[in-house]
Amino acid sequence: MYDVLIIGAGPAGVSASLYAARSNTANVTVVSDDSSSLKRADLIENYYGFADPVPGAVLLEKGIAGAERLGVSFVRDEIVDIQIDPEMKFSVSSSSGITKKYDAVMIATGASRKKPDIKGIKELEGRGVSYCAVCDAFFYKNKKVAVIGSGSYAFNEASALSDIASQVYIITNGDELADGIPENITVVDKKISSIEGDNRVEAVAFIDGTRLEVSGVFIAMGTAGSTELARKVGAPVENNRIMVNEKMETAIPGLFAGGDCTGGLMQISKAVYDGAQAGLSIVRFLKSK
Numbered sequence: 001m002y003d004v005l006i007i008g009a010g011p012a013g014v015s016a017s018l019y020a021a022r023s024n025t026a027n028v029t030v031v032s033d034d035s036s037s038l039k040r041a042d043l044i045e046n047y048y049g050f051a052d053p054v055p056g057a058v059l060l061e062k063g064i065a066g067a068e069r070l071g072v073s074f075v076r077d078e079i080v081d082i083q084i085d086p087e088m089k090f091s092v093s094s095s096s097g098i099t100k101k102y103d104a105v106m107i108a109t110g111a112s113r114k115k116p117d118i119k120g121i122k123e124l125e126g127r128g129v130s131y132c133a134v135c136d137a138f139f140y141k142n143k144k145v146a147v148i149g150s151g152s153y154a155f156n157e158a159s160a161l162s163d164i165a166s167q168v169y170i171i172t173n174g175d176e177l178a179d180g181i182p183e184n185i186t187v188v189d190k191k192i193s194s195i196e197g198d199n200r201v202e203a204v205a206f207i208d209g210t211r212l213e214v215s216g217v218f219i220a221m222g223t224a225g226s227t228e229l230a231r232k233v234g235a236p237v238e239n240n241r242i243m244v245n246e247k248m249e250t251a252i253p254g255l256f257a258g259g260d261c262t263g264g265l266m267q268i269s270k271a272v273y274d275g276a277q278a279g280l281s282i283v284r285f286l287k288s289k
Ligand SMILES: Cc1cc2nc3c(=O)[nH]c(=O)nc-3n(C[C@H](O)[C@H](O)[C@H](O)COP(=O)(O)OP(=O)(O)OC[C@H]3O[C@@H](n4cnc5c(N)ncnc54)[C@H](O)[C@@H]3O)c2cc1C
Pocket: 007, 008, 009, 010, 011, 012, 013, 031, 032, 033, 034, 035, 036, 037, 038, 039, 040, 041, 042, 043, 044, 045, 046, 047, 077, 078, 079, 080, 108, 109, 110, 111, 130, 131, 132, 135, 258, 259, 260, 261, 265, 266, 267, 268, 269, 271
């Protein structure tokens, strides 16, 4: 039996583990530091198979339970390094000081969305503060919303919102605005002091004492991270996305990636699809060894 490590216990990693484990060719371990985006998703109502909205944390637990039933091992740890040794095995080290060797590795570490250190963001998460326009735009039909960010990620989020919201603002928080701002978006270049609201977002307050009344605030600073591990083994990364082909193979034989860390549609359905492809590719790779 070969040893396979999947880094990340979100929908992409868990989906890959199902396919790899059922092939009977590998011992499959999934390692995670317990930070899946899905945990932060209050209610999911755009994923197949649920009559009622399902909390993200519940979907996550059910996925893991299904994989455990098939013999997948789950470990809580943070991976800090991957190297390729002379026998072409992956030598993977964690923050708890453990280094182990694997025949194949999948990176499914999700996207690390940058969080600004602004008062009110943490408190109002899920109550007007969102990290995903595709997921939550629907709730802001004909309402005013703000996107905090200044680059292409923020522009994408603003475009998705502008079809639904009555008015979309991009708040740069004092950062320089990139080129390519979409039409119908109002730019506010002031520094933010806090997000205000008792129970839900009501306004963004600026350090010059002014306020902008909005019903929702979308955080879209920088782009997705999570690519450092790929870089360590020399797998190409572009615009903070790990580059993969349609089989979820990176340029490094035996190293696969999928889910939010490979970009594209940052949704559960896409992560599950990527995981299925990666799982099948891992099996094919091991059988060809
Ligand atoms: C607030 C919010 C609401 C959302 N709502 C929806 C929705 O309604 N519908 C929808 O389809 N999608 C929604 N999404 C998006 C969805 O959650 C993601 O697209 C999906 O979870 C991506 O899956 P993934 O497996 O690629 O990554 P993730 O689910 O983010 O999982 C990443 C995994 O990697 C692990 N990890 C990361 N780095 C390391 C490391 N160094 N060592 C060990 N483990 C590591 C984490 O612990 C985690 O287990 C939402 C996201 C957010 C934040």
